[in-house]
Amino acid sequence: MSQEKKWEPLKKVGIIGVPFEKGQKKYGVSVAPAALRYAGLIQQLSEIDGLDVKDYGDIETPGIEEVKMENMAHLAPVSACNKKLSKRVSEVLRDDRVVVTIGGDHSIGVGTVDGHYQVNNDMILIWVDAHADINTNKTSDSGSVHGMPVALLVKEFCSYWPYLPTMDWQGTLVSLRSVDHYERLAIEKYKIPTFAMEDVEEHGIKKSIEHVLKKLDPENKRPIHVSFDIDSLDALEAPSTGTPVRGGLSLREAINLMEIIYATGRLRAVDLVEINPAIGDESDRKKTIEAGLCVLKAALGFSRRGTAPRGVIDLPVQDPDAQ
Numbered sequence: 099m100s101q102e103k104k105w106e107p108l109k110k111v112g113i114i115g116v117p118f119e120k121g122q123k124k125y126g127v128s129v130a131p132a133a134l135r136y137a138g139l140i141q142q143l144s145e146i147d148g149l150d151v152k153d154y155g156d157i158e159t160p161g162i163e164e165v166k167m168e169n170m171a172h173l174a175p176v177s178a179c180n181k182k183l184s185k186r187v188s189e190v191l192r193d194d195r196v197v198v199t200i201g202g203d204h205s206i207g208v209g210t211v212d213g214h215y216q217v218n219n220d221m222i223l224i225w226v227d228a229h230a231d232i233n234t235n236k237t238s239d240s241g242s243v244h245g246m247p248v249a250l251l252v253k254e255f256c257s258y259w260p261y262l263p264t265m266d267w268q269g270t271l272v273s274l275r276s277v278d279h280y281e282r283l284a285i286e287k288y289k290i291p292t293f294a295m296e297d298v299e300e301h302g303i304k305k306s307i308e309h310v311l312k313k314l315d316p317e318n319k320r321p322i323h324v325s326f327d328i329d330s331l332d333a334l335e336a337p338s339t340g341t342p343v344r345g346g347l348s349l350r351e352a353i354n355l356m357e358i359i360y361a362t363g364r365l366r367a368v369d370l371v372e373i374n375p376a377i378g379d380e381s382d383r384k385k386t387i388e389a390g391l392c393v394l395k396a397a398l399g400f401s402r403r404g405t406a407p408r409g410v411i412d413l414p415v416q417d418p419d420a421q
């Protein structure tokens with residue numbers, strides 16, 4: 099479908115909130131969609147030059163009965179939420195909008211990627227995260243599904259799961275600096291392309307992301323999905339998150355990464371997950387939410403240079419008759 103198409107940034111976006119936190123153990127990450135809306139999410143995105151923003155509301159899955167699954171907490175609500183989310187993501191994409199999903203914890207990446215894959219099965223995935231999120235219930239120390247979504251999605255892992263559909267897309271992990279032993283083994287076994295912080299160190303963020311894009315899609319023809327975990331940022335830049343790790347991306351690097359991806363014209367889905375407004379004090383919360391908004395704006399065409407008013411060609415002059 100996308101082969102002959104000339105890519106240009108879509109100037110329409112659809113927002114989905116996912117107040118879901120059962121993929122991990124801490125209270126508060128489900129409050130993020132409300133906190134971001136309250137901080138001006140819709141308004142700030144609407145101020146981006148020419149951007150049409152539609153809010154598709156929140157995904158809610160109350161009262162799902164739990165099922166037992168070894169070392170995999172809250173599997174039933176996690177999968178119910180992801181099923182609903184997947185449908186909504188597909189709907190937004192079919193409305194010809196870039197889909198922006200605000201989590202929630204990172205277990206919701208299963209639903210966003212699945213929903214995107216249903217519409218664009220040639221998509222590529224860029225998972226920006228301090229963690230690899232590629233545990234299975236056999237390797238995870240925490241039993242939390244937010245540490246497993248990548249393993250739930252890729253077909254190479256299907257033999258490790260008793261069920262669940264898996265996908266054929268190509269993906270890469272960027273910004274890694276907290277990888278569990280078995281995760282490293284899995285990455286090496288399946289040669290999952292990864293960019294750890296050492297690589298960002300060596301090549302800089304611009305070269306790193308350009309390399310990733312070239313590797314996953316040498317012909318520049320595939321739709322892009324970015325799943326952005328706020329903990330990819332240094333914990334000093336984004337302290338209000340459940341599993342913070344120091345030594346991460348600066349906000350400037352993350353903004354630059356998103357600007358480069360925006361400029362391809364092929365970005366079709368962005369997830370922003372793991373902001374937990376209940377962690378830290380007022381200043382931590384503010385910093386983290388602001389960082390999330392900056393990252394989203396960069397992904398959707400906000401220019402740090404500024405933009406002149408539309409249709410206006412000269413500066414206002416003083417009216418000579420005015421007193």
Ligand SMILES: NC(=[NH2+])NCCC[C@H](N)C(=O)O
Nearest residue numbers: 204229233238240244245341
């Ligand atoms: N999405 C996240 N923040 N994931 C953190 C995962 C931490 C750890 N590797 C685990 O599996 O439990």
Ligand SMILES: [Mn+2]
Nearest residue numbers: 204227231327
């Ligand atoms: Mn994550």
Ligand SMILES: [Mn+2]
Nearest residue numbers: 228229327329
């Ligand atoms: Mn993470």
